[in-house]
Amino acid sequence: MKSRQFIQSLEKGLMILKVFSGSRTPLSVTDIAAACHMNMATVHRYLFTLKELGYLEQEADTRRYRLTPKILKIGVTALNTMDLKNRLLPYMLETTKTYDVTTQCAILDDTDVVVLDRVRSKEVVNWDIGVGSRLPVYCTAMGKAILAFLHQDDQRQVLRKVHFNRHTQYTLVSSKELKTDLIRIRQDGYVLSDQELTMGLRSIAAPVFRNGLVEGAFGVSYAVSRAEEDGFEATLVGQALTIAAKVSF
Template identity: 30%
Template sequence: MVQSVDRALTIIKLISARKEGIGVTELAEKLELNKSSIFRLLATLVENGFIEQDMETKKYKLGYIYLEIANKLLDSIDIRKEAASYLRELERISNEVIHLVIYSQKEAVYIEKLEGSETLRMHSQVGKRAPMHCTSAGKVILANLPDSEVIEIIKQKGLPRHTENTIITAEELFEALKTIKNQGFGIEREENEPGITCIAAPIFNHLGDVTGAVSISGTSMRMNEEKIDLIKNKLIEVGMKISERLGYKK
């Protein structure tokens, strides 16, 4: 361990924990160093933009460079890469089709699909847009959006019927979304495609906003209540793990 680097990082941690900033005297006491040593470390950190001094209070605060670094990190995050191992785990556990969906421009878009080991023919494919109101992934996204945004989506896209089970009224949809939000997952039973049942959990970004969903799809015969009960907690867990990889803090 390089002692000076360790001390500099300790200073950054101490400053980050104090919204109002921290003074040289207190830093010297906490690090058990003389003030001249602290001043030298602070000068280097200030020079590089990692901390800055408040001219009125003379206390030190974090510099804005952390916002630049954080934005670069967030820009570099590839949700498909971050989710890959978790999706394979769901595929192994369920043997069913696994979808990774993102929310983009008021629509849900499939960005990954694992076929599973069971035979299943679905309309979904990577790059295709998923109906919001009648897919489990779409509904868990809607459930975690502001009501005003959901209303705007309904106005733009409508609630077209895909099967006899499709929700086609705003009142019924909002009631379903309330349940989904409370339980942390959503189920779609033959609302988009006959014979297909899906369950999905939301994915959140570093701001706490819903950014997508992960789902498991299978035939309604296989995706019965017993199987859904067996896999739902794991699905919710995977949704949360992917969210954490995107910087989400619960």
């Protein structure tokens, strides 16, 4: 039973906003009502309120809704205040400059990882993500680095909710395969992901801990062709593990 202090109307409003986080295109009232399991009349009232407050806008021609930049202010402020990003950023800048790789850090949110910060390399790699992007936990190096070191009960809870999609021919698409991979990752202490989310891209990631619990992950990404460079990946693995250890406590 929920506390008497719990405000259900606020929960419904936030539920509607959350629907937009999973869509890259404007949504109709019907889409939103179906996703939230709410009736159309109720959804109309919430959409009107969110539009009046400036968090949503409605397209004149399609009558569909989309988020406004105002909502970004909340998310960016939250990301900027996260201690993990601040601890890792100097090392991300240094690693990108030294090895010409893209560096990033992320935290777990439900069945995704959310990118807190990213420093791009000079390489042209087909992976256009930015701060705040959500990536599947099961097919990303940072996602698996976090997932492997979660408490077993928390890990099981996440795995029960994962919906597997094959993004490339290398994507693991079953819970059994993923669990086997997570056991190996926990033994190794790091992840090397080969084109599981995007063709032509390899990534390495290591978990970051706070008070003995996994807090997030530090990762590097680079073109597949660079894996052929002598000692390149071994050096990056060592770099990732060293940096993750330095910012953990």
